[in-house]
Amino acid sequence: MPKPFTKLTAIAAPIMRSNIDTDVIIRIERLVGNSVRGTLGKWAFGSLRYLPDGSENPDFILNREPYRQAEILVTGPNFGCGSSREGAVWSLQEMGIRAVIGSGFGDIFFANCFQNGILPIVVDKAIVDGLAAEIELTQGAGRIGVDLEEQTITSPTGQRHRFEIDPRRRAGLLEGLDEVASTLRRDDEIRAFQAADRTTRPWIHFARKSA
Amino acid sequence: MRKPGRTLLAKIWDQHVIARMGDDTDLLHVDRHLLHDLGGSRGLLDLKSRNLSVHNPELTFATPDHAISTARGRAGTIKIGQELLAALRVETAASGIAMFDIDEPGQGIVHVIGPELGLSLPGCLIVCGDSHTCTHGGLGALAFGIGSSELTHVLATQAIIQRRPKTMRVSFEGRLPLGVTAKDLILKLIGHVGAAGGTGYAVEYAGSAIRDLPVEGRLTICNLSIELGAKMGLIAPDEKTYEYIRGRAYAPQGELWERAVTAWRELPSDPDAVFDKEVLIDVQKIIPQVTWGISPEHVIGVDGHVPDPREIADPARRAAIETALDYMGLKGGAPIAGTPVDWVFIGSCTNSRLSDLRAAAAVARGRKVAPGVRAWVVPGSETVKRDAVAEGLDRLFVDAGFEWREPGCSMCLAANGETVAPGQRSVSTSNRNFIGRQGPRARTHLASPATAAAAAISGTIADVRTMER
Numbered sequence: 001m002p003k004p005f006t007k008l009t010a011i012a013a014p015i016m017r018s019n020i021d022t023d024v025i026i027r028i029e030r031l032v033g034n035s036v037r038g039t040l041g042k043w044a045f046g047s048l049r050y051l052p053d054g055s056e057n058p059d060f061i062l063n064r065e066p067y068r069q070a071e072i073l074v075t076g077p078n079f080g081c082g083s084s085r086e087g088a089v090w091s092l093q094e095m096g097i098r099a100v101i102g103s104g105f106g107d108i109f110f111a112n113c114f115q116n117g118i119l120p121i122v123v124d125k126a127i128v129d130g131l132a133a134e135i136e137l138t139q140g141a142g143r144i145g146v147d148l149e150e151q152t153i154t155s156p157t158g159q160r161h162r163f164e165i166d167p168r169r170r171a172g173l174l175e176g177l178d179e180v181a182s183t184l185r186r187d188d189e190i191r192a193f194q195a196a197d198r199t200t201r202p203w204i205h206f207a208r209k210s211a
Numbered sequence: 212m213r214k215p216g217r218t219l220l221a222k223i224w225d226q227h228v229i230a231r232m233g234d235d236t237d238l239l240h241v242d243r244h245l246l247h248d249l250g251g252s253r254g255l256l257d258l259k260s261r262n263l264s265v266h267n268p269e270l271t272f273a274t275p276d277h278a279i280s281t282a283r284g285r286a287g288t289i290k291i292g293q294e295l296l297a298a299l300r301v302e303t304a305a306s307g308i309a310m311f312d313i314d315e316p317g318q319g320i321v322h323v324i325g326p327e328l329g330l331s332l333p334g335c336l337i338v339c340g341d342s343h344t345c346t347h348g349g350l351g352a353l354a355f356g357i358g359s360s361e362l363t364h365v366l367a368t369q370a371i372i373q374r375r376p377k378t379m380r381v382s383f384e385g386r387l388p389l390g391v392t393a394k395d396l397i398l399k400l401i402g403h404v405g406a407a408g409g410t411g412y413a414v415e416y417a418g419s420a421i422r423d424l425p426v427e428g429r430l431t432i433c434n435l436s437i438e439l440g441a442k443m444g445l446i447a448p449d450e451k452t453y454e455y456i457r458g459r460a461y462a463p464q465g466e467l468w469e470r471a472v473t474a475w476r477e478l479p480s481d482p483d484a485v486f487d488k489e490v491l492i493d494v495q496k497i498i499p500q501v502t503w504g505i506s507p508e509h510v511i512g513v514d515g516h517v518p519d520p521r522e523i524a525d526p527a528r529r530a531a532i533e534t535a536l537d538y539m540g541l542k543g544g545a546p547i548a549g550t551p552v553d554w555v556f557i558g559s560c561t562n563s564r565l566s567d568l569r570a571a572a573a574v575a576r577g578r579k580v581a582p583g584v585r586a587w588v589v590p591g592s593e594t595v596k597r598d599a600v601a602e603g604l605d606r607l608f609v610d611a612g613f614e615w616r617e618p619g620c621s622m623c624l625a626a627n628g629e630t631v632a633p634g635q636r637s638v639s640t641s642n643r644n645f646i647g648r649q650g651p652r653a654r655t656h657l658a659s660p661a662t663a664a665a666a667a668i669s670g671t672i673a674d675v676r677t678m679e680r
Contacts, residue, residue, distance in 0.1 A: 019505075021506075023646065032277075032278055034298060052652070081406055083341075084356035087359075108342055108358060112358035116360070179360070180261070183364065183367075183368045194369070201226075203471045205269075
């Protein structure tokens with residue numbers, strides 16, 4: 001069950017390259033197995049974060065102070081594209097990230113964020129670029145404020161930007177909603193649908209091996 | 212007043228709404244839930260830890276594909292892959308879920324076996340914990356990938372909460388030129404609209420070139436929807452679709468078949484249906500495509516040149532291209548053809564079906580893999596393998612110097628220890644050329660099976676049209 005998200009003021013790291021895919025966020029071999037949760041934080045962005053000899057790449061932003069403390073990522077277009085691996089979100093979460101701000105995200109990554117209490121915020125690219133520029137101007141010291149109730153981002157210089165969010169998802173994050181439990185409370189509706197559908201589309205419900 | 216025309220997406224969507232959740236968001240019924248070895252047992256164990264049971268095991272199907280070895284006898288399956296396979300067996304059996312196990316008929320890459328077994332049907336809502344679930348849209352199904360949490364939700368409820376996507380229609384018009392395949396069409400589109408061009412959309416592929424494509428080519432088209440950002444891609448079912456499905460193991464039979472086809476005929480978008488976005492692609496101008504960079508949108512014709520960063524004015528774009536060229540070990544402005552390759556991989560949920568293997572075999576027949584190149588052919592399923600062997604394709608490939616493997620995902624995503632070595636260059640029929648996708652620091656060029664086979668024979672990226680006989 002995700003932890004609730006209400007508001008946050010934190011160090012933010014701009015990672016502005018386009019199309020950072022979920023393979024880059026977390027390599028697949030880190031996710032093979034049923035007990036990987038809790039081991040992923042140090043492998044997030046592995047190919048960018050570490051040199052081939054395993055040492056830290058000093059040029060990568062999350063290896064530098066104060067960005068090591070970042071709880072927010074400001075991202076380039078199409079961050080989180082590619083694979084459906086929820087491990088991408090787990091790895092960000094395990095390295096302390098609680099919100100991501102960008103002009104657009106991969107659809108499945110975006111959905112996976114909400115499932116884990118991470119807030120993905122979509123705003124115009126000009127706002128994203130402005131936030132990144134302000135952060136860089138303060139060398140990372142300028143904090144970013146995110147307020148989910150008010151639906152605002154506050155930049156290091158105090159500029160406020162409103163963001164839009166699906167009300168159902170907003171409510172889910174604010175409460176830390178367990179979606180499985182809430183859907184199961186509608187199980188009579190699911191079963192009623194299936195009962196009717198067995199008449200209209202019986203071939204769906206009576207799939208049997210015949211050949 | 213006449214009702215406005217509806218899209219294929221709208222018709223399927225509306226048939227699955229259990230409850231409206233407000234704001235274009237609905238609780239939808241899931242008709243088919245496909246599990247694989249990477250996430251299947253995790254979801255079932257998650258459910259168990261919550262004291263819940265599988266809502267509809269009879270609508271859930273499992274097969275191992277991602278983490279198993281594709282060597283003969285499955286030799287060398289990594290330890291954790293063996294554990295995942297064992298866990299999938301135990302947990303599916305405990306929940307009464309049918310599993311197509313290794314060496315059994317039916318096993319294969321989950322997106323190959325769904326259509327092949329007649330599990331995936333027109334009008335079906337199909338989910339799987341894998342982003343290439345969009346593949347099944349080639350049959351006129353509404354199919355999309357989900358994450359681990361959603362997977363658990365579907366196991367527990369047989370339903371999923373989704374926001375209705377915007378609609379985009381991509382019309383491919385004209386006849387396919389020589390040497391150009393479904394893979395080339397969809398790569399061309401990704402280059403045209405970009406890797407985020409379809410984000411937030413369900414894409415319907417239409418036009419004369421799509422109607423002319425056999426079903427397997429349509430599955431390839433829909434498979435790459437996610438690479439243009441679209442979680443769902445669909446193609447209206449037609450007579451070819453019904454002919455493809457008829458008689459398959461789990462397809463409806465007899466009177467149910469007649470009823471199903473009657474219902475499916477209602478699904479195609481109405482002529483006056485309106486899409487949020489329209490894209491038109493003239494197929495006649497397309498030549499075989501190959502990627503040069505680290506995103507599927509980094510794609511050019513095989514006779515083209517990789518971009519020269521010095522000619523790019525925008526600093527962000529220039530930097531992105533420099534990063535990609537640096538990773539790929541390519542020189543800006545160089546012709547892509549003639550680039551030496553180390554590896555060729557023919558397989559994956561994109562291009563491992565019988566027609567793909569035939570296309571590669573047509574190029575390989577009577578020729579030899581170039582010295583220094585390792586080339587693998589990994590059939591998508593036990594059924595593909597059986598059919599290919601019956602045609603002698605395995606011998607043909609082996610005689611030409613290819614390795615003939617067992618069904619699985621293999622080198623597409625390198626989850627099973629089958630990787631391209633650091634710094635080596637691969638021409639691959641798979642779907643992602645991301646950094647490290649085929650192994651740490653591996654360099655991947657995506658292409659069609661014919662173009663991949665041409666690379667294996669030439670030892671370089673090559674224009675398959677010059678190799679036609």
